[in-house]
Amino acid sequence: MHYVLVLLMLREIHCFTRVAERLSFSRAAADLGMSQPAMSQAVTRLERATGVRLFQRTAREVRLTAEGKALLGHARQVLESAQAFTGEAARLARPTIHLAYPPLVGTLAARIARRLASRTPALGVELRPAGRGAAAQALADGEVSAAILATPAPAQFVTAARFHVTVDHLAVPVSHRLAPSAKVTPAELAGQVLITPSSRPWSGLPGRARTVADDDFSAALDLVAAGAGLLPIPQLLARTIKRDDVRFVPLDAGDLRITYALAWSKEHVTPELMALVQAVQDALWTR
Structure with missing residues (x-):
């Protein structure tokens, strides 16, 4: 019975912990915007419910009893758990959008969120x-x-908010003849194997294509390091990925780019989805 009462007396437990921290009913009451009598009554209700005396009170001081000291840590845990409960309940009650995105555009995805x-x-x-x-x-x-999908997206999806990521670097093995180059031109790629996403060949670049899974740059860079081919990549990756076995060389390939778009199923249009579309458009405009 006492256990149930304690669980139901979060306000009283809060008052107890504040008085324990301040060792003053008046200061604790001021902290919580309560009157001193109301604070005292709350602690008294908790003492009666538990059958435990929590404080020794005199005209000059307030001190925790041994029992109060023993219960203080538990009281704080109860309050922390209650706060976590209400926070998680609020999160679960809030409408949620689930968004898949390629790691390359993770910064944009975070901004949208x-x-x-x-x-x-x-x-x-x-x-x-x-x-x-x-x-x-x-x-x-x-x-x-x-x-967020590289285009062209599968035909069954609706797309909007297109944007481009410029491909202006080339990943080469550190021992490759192009590794020391200040800049590589398309003509220098003749006869080379180019690691190519399966859904979008590198338009305008010579060389033989070796296709890989889309957006799996990590695996593609492993192939580069193994000498299996060269990989055109965006500058964003060249700046953020550090590897001792791969060199990133500027690539003068003109308007070479990857186009992305937000895609969704036309059967599952909701107000939340439309808010996501607007957020993506706003994020693209303000980046």
């Missing part, structure tokens, strides 16, 4: 990093609400 969290009413976003194939499958299976 922040925008939706700060809107009124707030909209939660669960981010799922995934390559193009996995993201498209998750979208088709209804596991995510939308996905």
Whole structure:
């Protein structure tokens, strides 16, 4: 019975912990915006419910009893658990969008999530990093609400908010003859093997194509290091990836780029999805 009463007396437990921290009913009451009598009554109710005296009170001081000291840590845990419970309940009650995205555009995905969290009413976003194939499958299976996909996206999806990532570097093995180059031109790629995403050949570049899974740059760089081919990549990756076995050389390839778009199923259009579309468009305009 006492256990049930304690669980139901969060306000009283809060008052107890504040008095224990301040060792003053008046200061604790001021902290919580209560009157001193109300604070004293709350602690008294908790003492009666538990059958434990929590404080020794005199005209000059307030001290925790041995029992009060023993219960203080537990009281704090109860309050922390209650706070975690209410926070998680609020999160679960909030509409949530599940967004798949390629790791290459993770900065944009994070910016979109922040925008939706700060809107009124707030909209939660669960981010799922995934390559193009996995993201498209998750979208088709209804596991995510939308996905940022390299275009062309599968025909069954609606797309909007297109944007481009310029491909202006070339990943080569450190021992390759092009590794010391200040800049590589397309003509220098004649006869080379180019590691190529399966859904988008590198338009305008000579060389023989070796196709790999879309957006799996990590695996593609392993192939580069093994001498299996050269990989055109965006500058963003060249700046952030550090490898001793691969060199990133500027590539003068003109308008070579990867185009991405936000994709979703036309059968699952919701107000939350439309808010996501707007957030993506806003994030692209303000980057």
